[in-house]
Amino acid sequence: xxxxxxxMGGDNAPLSTVKGAVDAIKEYGVDLVITGDKETxxxxxxxxxxxxxxxxxxxxxxxxxxxxxxVKAIRAKKDSSMVVALKIVKDGYADAIVSAxxxxxxxxxxxxxxxxxxxxxxxxxxxxxxxxxxxxxxxxDGGANADCKPKNLVEFAAMTDIYAKKVLGxxxxxxxxxxxxxxxxxxxxxxxxxxxxxxxxxxxxxGNIEARDVINNVADIIVCDGFTGNIxxxxxxxxxxxxxxxxxxxxxxxxxxxIGALLIKDELKNIKSFMDYSEYxxxxxxxxxxxxxxxxxxxxxxxxxxxxRQAIKFAEGNVVEDIKSFITSYNEKQAGDEEK
Amino acid sequence: xxxxxxxMGGDNAPLSTVKGAVDAIKEYGVDLVITGDKETxxxxxxxxxxxxxxxxxxxxxxxxxxxxxxVKAIRAKKDSSMVVALKIVKDGYADAIVSAxxxxxxxxxxxxxxxxxxxxxxxxxxxxxxxxxxxxxxxxDGGANADCKPKNLVEFAAMTDIYAKKVLGxxxxxxxxxxxxxxxxxxxxxxxxxxxxxxxxxxxxxGNIEARDVINNVADIIVCDGFTGNIxxxxxxxxxxxxxxxxxxxxxxxxxxxIGALLIKDELKNIKSFMDYSEYxxxxxxxxxxxxxxxxxxxxxxxxxxxxRQAIKFAEGNVVEDIKSFITSYNEKQAGDEEK
Numbered sequence: 011x012x013x014x015x016x017x018m019g020g021d022n023a024p025l026s027t028v029k030g031a032v033d034a035i036k037e038y039g040v041d042l043v044i045t046g047d048k049e050t051x052x053x054x055x056x057x058x059x060x061x062x063x064x065x066x067x068x069x070x071x072x073x074x075x076x077x078x079x080x081v082k083a084i085r086a087k088k089d090s091s092m093v094v095a096l097k098i099v100k101d102g103y104a105d106a107i108v109s110a111x112x113x114x115x116x117x118x119x120x121x122x123x124x125x126x127x128x129x130x131x132x133x134x135x136x137x138x139x140x141x142x143x144x145x146x147x148x149x150x151d152g153g154a155n156a157d158c159k160p161k162n163l164v165e166f167a168a169m170t171d172i173y174a175k176k177v178l179g180x181x182x183x184x185x186x187x188x189x190x191x192x193x194x195x196x197x198x199x200x201x202x203x204x205x206x207x208x209x210x211x212x213x214x215x216x217g218n219i220e221a222r223d224v225i226n227n228v229a230d231i232i233v234c235d236g237f238t239g240n241i242x243x244x245x246x247x248x249x250x251x252x253x254x255x256x257x258x259x260x261x262x263x264x265x266x267x268x269i270g271a272l273l274i275k276d277e278l279k280n281i282k283s284f285m286d287y288s289e290y291x292x293x294x295x296x297x298x299x300x301x302x303x304x305x306x307x308x309x310x311x312x313x314x315x316x317x318x319r320q321a322i323k324f325a326e327g328n329v330v331e332d333i334k335s336f337i338t339s340y341n342e343k344q345a346g347d348e349e350k
Numbered sequence: 351x352x353x354x355x356x357x358m359g360g361d362n363a364p365l366s367t368v369k370g371a372v373d374a375i376k377e378y379g380v381d382l383v384i385t386g387d388k389e390t391x392x393x394x395x396x397x398x399x400x401x402x403x404x405x406x407x408x409x410x411x412x413x414x415x416x417x418x419x420x421v422k423a424i425r426a427k428k429d430s431s432m433v434v435a436l437k438i439v440k441d442g443y444a445d446a447i448v449s450a451x452x453x454x455x456x457x458x459x460x461x462x463x464x465x466x467x468x469x470x471x472x473x474x475x476x477x478x479x480x481x482x483x484x485x486x487x488x489x490x491d492g493g494a495n496a497d498c499k500p501k502n503l504v505e506f507a508a509m510t511d512i513y514a515k516k517v518l519g520x521x522x523x524x525x526x527x528x529x530x531x532x533x534x535x536x537x538x539x540x541x542x543x544x545x546x547x548x549x550x551x552x553x554x555x556x557g558n559i560e561a562r563d564v565i566n567n568v569a570d571i572i573v574c575d576g577f578t579g580n581i582x583x584x585x586x587x588x589x590x591x592x593x594x595x596x597x598x599x600x601x602x603x604x605x606x607x608x609i610g611a612l613l614i615k616d617e618l619k620n621i622k623s624f625m626d627y628s629e630y631x632x633x634x635x636x637x638x639x640x641x642x643x644x645x646x647x648x649x650x651x652x653x654x655x656x657x658x659r660q661a662i663k664f665a666e667g668n669v670v671e672d673i674k675s676f677i678t679s680y681n682e683k684q685a686g687d688e689e690k
Contacts, residue, residue: 156537156541188581190493198496198575201577221584237530242561248560252566260621270609270610270611273606281596281597
């Protein structure tokens with residue numbers, strides 16, 4: 011088993027990717043490939059002691075920037091660290107890629123370079139959001155597909171179910187549908203139809219989930235179209251950050267408050283760490299022919315290391331094979347139903 | 351000018367509606383009608399001293415409950431405090447209704463009893479969410495229409511623009527489109543097409559707004575379909591409540607933290623009050639032939655009084671007339687464009 015790292019991807023690359031790679035080799039004894047400017051990478055790696063036989067550097071000359079248009083970048087920058095890393099997965103030399111680079115480009119590259127699993131209509135990006143019980147809740151789709159059909163939500167649910175079992179070790183993931191009300195029959199056209207479809211597949215579908223419960227640990231996976239998923243994730247993240255900011259300001263507003271703030275410093279730090287996305291690894295792109303793990307753009311070495319662990323579990327868990335089995339039997343069943 | 355209050359609507363009715371009505375009469379010198387069980391209401395009102403000549407009680411025998419199916423309730427409970435109050439607006443005896451009752455029923459009643467403004471395809475509900483600058487941001491549509499076309503979002507924007515100017519006194523409201531990215535061309539099919547349409551009407555359209563900025567005061571009005579609006583509002587509300595709960599728990603976790611919490615009591619109270627929805631009055635249903643103000647279900651007397659003030663401004667501002675003017679000229683222009 012081998013994992014490839016987009017060495018130049020992310021705000022803190024290549025420092026974070028190199029250190030993350032070194033830590034992952036030490037901790038997991040994994041074989042890694044890393045793409046990027048060879049001299050820069052060699053130079054960085056020379057700072058650390060680790061088992062060099064487990065590392066391979068593939069020299070690339072280009073880098074996809076955050077400002078690059080995703081599809082255009084994937085097509086034009088053939089020798090970028092990201093595209094080359096994706097090709098290494100496509101060619102089967104590595105089982106999975108970890109990248110903290112341009113999200114849109116990685117999605118496009120997952121589709122165009124690695125390729126969709128046969129029968130899957132739309133791969134989905136599955137970021138996780140911290141919940142109040144210090145666990146995490148996956149949003150599927152978290153932003154890859156703005157417009158969806160009920161069939162897509164069924165795929166998202168089934169693929170994420172496999173991922174949650176195999177990679178996160180959740181035994182019987184609770185899967186909910188993002189909606190405007192808890193009762194059946196609520197929602198827009200997509201939600202109503204998806205509700206019906208989700209009942210027909212072999213998952214632990216627990217029904218509608220209201221957005222007010224997004225971080226209340228009422229489900230392990232929340233299924234929705236990518237537009238809704240983005241709104242859900244970003245508003246939750248934005249409000250959490252804003253509320254913490256307001257509290258911080260309030261705590262600096264008077265001497266008395268400042269003393270109070272000192273006394274609760276540990277508790278505030280604890281809350282901040284719980285909302286820290288780097289603790290939670292990356293977001294997998296499910297439905298493509300290999301492991302594609304998107305790490306946060308601002309990933310530090312620890313976040314990269316965690317994303318590599320995720321990629322290892324992804325490969326070990328045969329997630330791609332399980333998704334293939336699901337979609338083959340699901341599509342056969344659908345075709346059979348239509349014939350009737 | 352006259353405002354009618356659904357006397358039995360809301361979790362705290364009729365105590366809250368009666369006290370809110372009394373306070374509104376005292377503070378604003380407004381003429382009110384209130385619907386509900388006459389004996390109960392008379393009994394409540396007898397506790398207060400105020401100008402009784404400004405109050406009229408209309409006896410009703412039924413009440414729409416929160417559990418009632420909206421459309422069915424409006425059709426079946428003809429003598430409910432809500433339906434009778436809506437009829438009073440429809441008949442022109444009052445200019446606006448304030449109700450803290452079943453939201454779905456009030457929406458249905460707004461449509462079926464009060465009736466749509468001619469030319470308006472879909473009325474929208476416009477709740478406000480507190481923002482970090484202690485102002486508010488309106489979400490239009492906040493949940494009345496799960497599935498929308500671009501034309502609907504144009505109507506929502508134009509109607510809310512009028513409302514914000516006339517009722518909230520915002521001179522040149524900044525109107526943004528809820529979307530998954532700030533740049534033009536982002537989003538689902540609805541968002542992309544709506545973006546183009548919003549540029550063509552005479553409003554201060556400021557472009558796309560990412561959900562992460564929902565409470566960051568980047569717009570006075572955020573336009574979206576009602577499904578997205580509900581997700582946006584509820585996730586923001588839910589996360590704010592959950593984060594405050596986590597902080598509260600952290601502050602009770604040790605003696606040191608408890609002392610710290612005592613010292614910052616005022617600041618925490620201040621933050622809580624800023625997130626208190628009752629401060630912000632109710633949500634108007636725009637696009638129907640009269641003022642329909644939905645107050646929060648848990649409204650206390652103060653929230654009811656604030657909603658009555660909103661209803662007064664709504665009537666004084668001739669919001670309905672302005673919406674009529676807008677939609678007539680907009681639809682004429684559209685018809686003209688199509689002929690070309």
